[in-house]
Amino acid sequence: MNTTHEPTSTGTRTGYCVCTICDIGCQLRAVSVNGQLEKIVAHDSPAVKSNVCFKGTAAPHIHNHADRLRVPLKRKGERGEDRWEEISYEQAMDEIAERLRSVVAEHGPEALAVSTSGWNTQTTHGFDRRFMNLLGSPNWISGVSLCAGNTAAVNRLTYGWMPFPDIANTDCVVLLGHNPRKHSWTPIFNMIEAARKRGAKTIVVDPRVSEQAEHATLHLQIRAGTDAALLLGWTKVIIDEGLYDKDFVRDWCIGFGELSERVDEYPLERVADITGVDPESIAEAARIYATADGAVIPWTPITDQQLDSTSGIRLQSILRAITGNLDVVGGEMLSGLHPGWRTEAELQLHDAISPEQRAKQLGYDKHPVYTYRTAEMLRPHMERVHGQPWIDQVMGCHMANPTEVFRAMADGDPYPVKAFITLGNNTLLSYPNQHQIHRALLNQDLVVAHEIFMTPTAMLADYVLPGDVFSERNHVADSWAWGNRLTLSEAVANPPEQASSTFQFWTDLARRMGFGEHFEWNSIEELLDHRLEPSSRSFADFRKTTVMDLPVPKYRKYRKTGFATPSGKVELSSSLLAELGFDPLPYHRPAPSPTDEYPYLVFSGVREDPFFQTGQRNVGVLRRRSPAPRFFVHPEDGEREGFVEDDWARLETPHGHVYARVSLQAGMRRGHVRVPHGWWYPETRGNVELAGAFVSSDAVLTVDTDDLLDHEQGIPHFKGYPGRLVPCDPPAGMSATTLG
Numbered sequence: 077m078n079t080t081h082e083p084t085s086t087g088t089r090t091g092y093c094v095c096t097i098c099d100i101g102c103q104l105r106a107v108s109v110n111g112q113l114e115k116i117v118a119h120d121s122p123a124v125k126s127n128v129c130f131k132g133t134a135a136p137h138i139h140n141h142a143d144r145l146r147v148p149l150k151r152k153g154e155r156g157e158d159r160w161e162e163i164s165y166e167q168a169m170d171e172i173a174e175r176l177r178s179v180v181a182e183h184g185p186e187a188l189a190v191s192t193s194g195w196n197t198q199t200t201h202g203f204d205r206r207f208m209n210l211l212g213s214p215n216w217i218s219g220v221s222l223c224a225g226n227t228a229a230v231n232r233l234t235y236g237w238m239p240f241p242d243i244a245n246t247d248c249v250v251l252l253g254h255n256p257r258k259h260s261w262t263p264i265f266n267m268i269e270a271a272r273k274r275g276a277k278t279i280v281v282d283p284r285v286s287e288q289a290e291h292a293t294l295h296l297q298i299r300a301g302t303d304a305a306l307l308l309g310w311t312k313v314i315i316d317e318g319l320y321d322k323d324f325v326r327d328w329c330i331g332f333g334e335l336s337e338r339v340d341e342y343p344l345e346r347v348a349d350i351t352g353v354d355p356e357s358i359a360e361a362a363r364i365y366a367t368a369d370g371a372v373i374p375w376t377p378i379t380d381q382q383l384d385s386t387s388g389i390r391l392q393s394i395l396r397a398i399t400g401n402l403d404v405v406g407g408e409m410l411s412g413l414h415p416g417w418r419t420e421a422e423l424q425l426h427d428a429i430s431p432e433q434r435a436k437q438l439g440y441d442k443h444p445v446y447t448y449r450t451a452e453m454l455r456p457h458m459e460r461v462h463g464q465p466w467i468d469q470v471m472g473c474h475m476a477n478p479t480e481v482f483r484a485m486a487d488g489d490p491y492p493v494k495a496f497i498t499l500g501n502n503t504l505l506s507y508p509n510q511h512q513i514h515r516a517l518l519n520q521d522l523v524v525a526h527e528i529f530m531t532p533t534a535m536l537a538d539y540v541l542p543g544d545v546f547s548e549r550n551h552v553a554d555s556w557a558w559g560n561r562l563t564l565s566e567a568v569a570n571p572p573e574q575a576s577s578t579f580q581f582w583t584d585l586a587r588r589m590g591f592g593e594h595f596e597w598n599s600i601e602e603l604l605d606h607r608l609e610p611s612s613r614s615f616a617d618f619r620k621t622t623v624m625d626l627p628v629p630k631y632r633k634y635r636k637t638g639f640a641t642p643s644g645k646v647e648l649s650s651s652l653l654a655e656l657g658f659d660p661l662p663y664h665r666p667a668p669s670p671t672d673e674y675p676y677l678v679f680s681g682v683r684e685d686p687f688f689q690t691g692q693r694n695v696g697v698l699r700r701r702s703p704a705p706r707f708f709v710h711p712e713d714g715e716r717e718g719f720v721e722d723d724w725a726r727l728e729t730p731h732g733h734v735y736a737r738v739s740l741q742a743g744m745r746r747g748h749v750r751v752p753h754g755w756w757y758p759e760t761r762g763n764v765e766l767a768g769a770f771v772s773s774d775a776v777l778t779v780d781t782d783d784l785l786d787h788e789q790g791i792p793h794f795k796g797y798p799g800r801l802v803p804c805d806p807p808a809g810m811s812a813t814t815l816g
Contacts, residue, residue, distance in 0.1 A: 091566030094553040098688040102127045107381040111570035129259040145542035146572040173588035179495040185212030190501040191217035202420035203582035209429040214437035215476045225472020229446035234393035236640025239408035241372035243267035246406040248368035254377030257686040285743025299352040300679040301796025305664035307391035309347030310362035312339035321400030331649025335589040338661040370406020386788035387662035398644040414560040416611025421468040439477025443790030457637040461640035479780040487514030490606035495522040502531040502690040510775035510790040530768035544571040562625040674798035680774040690754035705736035708750035726804040732776040
């Protein structure tokens with residue numbers, strides 16, 4: 077079925093690849109034998125050869141897994157019963173198109189929502205949005221709304237771009253809860269280790285004594301969910317002590333006076349009371365950062381997921397700016413676009429969807445920061461500086477709000493959404509308020525899952541289509557327009573005969589829906605030729621001559637172009653936020669506090685090295701490294717509650733409960749509980765409802781009512797909410813062997 081790469085049937089073949097098991101996209105080499113992936117080995121470039129983790133080397137166990145989906149499936153019986161009949165790809169696509177036409181005819185094009193992320197995020201070529209924009213639906217969502225994509229959108233409010241840290245040349249690295257390790261975000265880990273060896277200082281802000289905290293110059297063991305308050309304190313120290321770059325602030329910033337007045341509301345004593353960090357350590361960290369000869373605050377998922385997320389992210393961008401660390405060696409690079417490459421945003425055809433339909437995007441009015449509403453306001457400034465009106469960095473700058481989408485799916489508020497397509501995204505477990513998502517999926521007229529395994533989300537679909545994987549397709553990875561590097565990835569293995577790429581899925585659906593003239597390419601290679609056309613080369617040319625194409629960096633480009641903001645300068649006080657009706661300055665918004673009934677602060681989202689998001693729980697070579705989920709608890713808290721290592725516990729919040737083993741960790745902050753992300757139990761399929769999707773998934777614990785969402789983005793609060801631990805037996809229906 078998949079005809080978008082050269083067949084490989086006999087012999088041994090080695091090719092360059094970009095791994096998509098997690099989202100960082102390490103450059104590796106793939107080896108196949110007789111068309112089947114045999115092994116993954118390190119890259120032959122000295123620059124990246126150490127960037128390999130055990131998830132990457134486990135790719136053959138994933139790509140050749142016995143449970144991999146190989147044939148399209150159509151639901152039999154009630155949704156969620158997990159009963160299927162095998163059908164052909166052509167029949168599946170015909171029926172999907174027919175049912176989608178019926179939904180659109182009855183409810184309008186906005187009644188289609190699409191969710192995507194996971195293993196295929198690097199290879200959509202923007203075709204999902206291209207199809208939706210031609211159809212007229214603005215309701216595209218992704219896990220990047222909670223992780224990096226929303227960061228990109230918020231950064232653009234301050235200086236019009238999402239920067240990338242120059243860790244290789246920096247003298248100071250600040251990690252806000254981010255904990256890169258040898259087998260998790262491996263390239264960033266290696267960069268930080270190399271920086272340390274050069275003498276760079278590291279500041280870690282984390283409720284845990286994480287692996288990065290153990291080696292930090294300074295560790296601030298913060299109370300979960302108070303990062304914005306801490307950064308307001310840093311900003312006050314830097315301003316009060318004159319540690320800011322006065323020339324840059326004078327020439328290239330607006331709103332400095334207003335910012336100074338705002339941070340005066342956060343003296344160190346108040347910040348210490350909020351964060352639980354002593355004033356002297358707060359001031360010391362601010363001074364280390366501000367006086368370094370080049371300093372970076374790499375992206376972190378922590379401030380992506382808090383009640384004052386917009387302020388937390390904005391404060392990082394403000395600190396970069398006032399200390400003169402924008403677009404300089406050792407600072408944060410505003411890379412811009414690769415001049416020889418067509419971006420996904422160009423292919424997405426955002427001008428094809430009418431302004432009226434864009435305004436129907438769910439979240440457009442209530443939580444607009446990463447929706448079309450803000451992107452429309454930025455269009456002239458993006459074009460002035462970067463040459464394109466629509467730039468979709470990290471896929472996160474034109475999104476609908478997931479909470480609003482699932483409300484519309486579940487309850488028809490403010491209008492019905494009745495068709496849902498999910499690609500490489502285990503949607504049920506990937507957003508907050510899992511019970512609402514479950515209701516939303518059950519209330520659909522059409523659910524399509526494009527996947528490589530039967531996930532709990534796929535079990536709720538009407539049609540499940542098998543997808544391809546990175547060893548089976550040609551690609552040029554472009555870092556989602558975050559950076560401007562182009563990296564070769566080659567097909568070396570054969571996909572299952574009935575598998576389809578996302579390119580093929582959207583092309584075939586578009587042609588059935590009457591958009592064939594806009595999907596004129598017949599193979600991925602033809603499309604890659606089109607994307608490389610500005611550099612006057614084809615994919616074949618690129619493949620022969622290039623493994624990685626990285627333009628020579630240029631610095632302080634803003635001196636010629638200004639910044640892509642309405643003022644052309646860094647907006648410490650955001651004119652866009654003010655126009656949208658929000659506070660233009662950052663602030664701290666307190667989250668719910670522990671109570672006698674729920675005495676712990678719970679923070680969720682910390683990942684185990686063997687897994688990425690909800691994936692890989694069915695891969696033995698990885699699952700054996702982490703057989704069961706674990707709550708991290710300080711030993712004193714564990715002793716008070718009567719727990720010993722490996723006991724089973726039920727973590728309860730006012731909104732739900734989940735089960736996991738207890739792990740007593742001396743490095744945990746007292747009064748805190750860490751809950752892992754994305755757990756389900758593939759081995760229980762057929763015995764436990766939806767393969768244990770509601771047993772240990774952190775998405776059960778939180779709700780997304782308006783009072784628990786970040787105002788500007790609609791981000792839920794995952795980093796510090798009340799909970800309690802209760803001793804319990806292992807979850808019913810799950811054997812001790814299953815649970816590790």
